[in-house]
Amino acid sequence: MPEQAQIMVDKILQLEVFHELAKREINLTGGEPSQNPHIVEIFKIFRKLTPNVRIHTNLDISSEKSQRWQRLVEIMKFSGRVDFTLYPTVWESRQKPLLVKILGLQKELIVNMIFEKVSDLLSQIETLITFFGEREKKFQSVLSLLGIYRAKLESLLGENPECSERAFLKHMEGVENYICTDNFTFGLNMIPGFYVDKNGVRAMNSxxxxxxxxxxxxxxxxxxxxxxxxxxxxxxxxxxxxxxxxxxxxxxxxxxxxxxxxxxxxxxxxxxxxxxxxxxxxxxxxxxxxxxxxxxxxxxxx
Ligand code: SF4
Incomplete structure (x- = not known):
């Protein structure tokens, strides 16, 4: 509720260590924050602490008429940044059309990708390559970054398809996960899932x-x-x-x-x-x- 957000902000202002952290960035997560009917007001309250207030959404929204989408639009109009988690099952029908709109409203984006296997991650990278390949030239740098990931992941899959997390991290060492140009800032946040094999060992885990x-x-x-x-x-x-x-x-x-x-x-x-x-x-x-x-x-x- 906005009243609680205000109490939190007032308290943070009195706690130097928290205030310093809040000045850097505040992430409003969930559940699904766009479902909160007060999220725009809450966003504005936290904006008093920092211009960097981010909203994380699943973008599993059926239409532009949805109130959830309207709230996100309002937040973007107030210079908030909307980040989303790519869900392949709803990508084509729900996420993709709204992501086109998001790119028209903000100059930054972080895409979260949850994956259990390297092949899942590669498939999501390819989804993004197809998407940004259909967009304007200003996303060329995004395509370059995604291309680096695709090449790295393809070679890893060729050499060691069932690799452990350690082998994965070693292979990906030194690869940047964001790109920043005058026109657009883009970041990838890759979150290994919780795949557990029959012996109870997690092959890739966050x-x-x-x-x-x-x-x-x-x-x-x-x-x-x-x-x-x-x-x-x-x-x-x-x-x-x-x-x-x-x-x-x-x-x-x-x-x-x-x-x-x-x-x-x-x-x-x-x-x-x-x-x-x-x-x-x-x-x-x-x-x-x-x-x-x-x-x-x-x-x-x-
Ligand atoms: S979970 Fe571990 S790293 Fe995080 S605060 Fe607790 S002790 Fe520290």
């Missing part, structure tokens, strides 16, 4: 828990907060954990707690993360990798 050997370097014990998530309830979770990582130390509640209470909770949680990260390293060195520590941080956070 969150390295609980079985993967990837480590997540937590910035908080190192004294920096780079990202926080505020849920609709006001609960503040560290990093981008919206509940999936099950990180227990929290930063308080932006709606209910005073700035002083939030700062004190933040310090308590930071100490837990420092101690938990040390114990995680000890566990990994003593054959107990994957065990949860009493501080409640995920076992591969270090």
């Amino acid at each position: 969150q390295p828990f609980p079985k993967d050997f990837n480590l997540l370097e937590c910035t908080i014990p190192r004294g920096t907060i780079e990202i926080i998530t505020v849920q609709q309830t006001g609960e503040i979770t560290p990093c981008c954990d919206v509940g999936n990582l099950k990180c227990q130390p929290k930063f308080g509640n932006l709606l209910m707690d005073s700035p002083a209470e939030i700062m004190s909770q933040l310090e308590v949680s930071r100490k837990k993360m420092v101690s938990g990260a040390l114990k995680n390293i000890q566990n990994m060195n003593s054959g107990k990798a994957g065990e949860w520590v009493e501080e409640g941080i995920p076992p591969y956070c270090v």
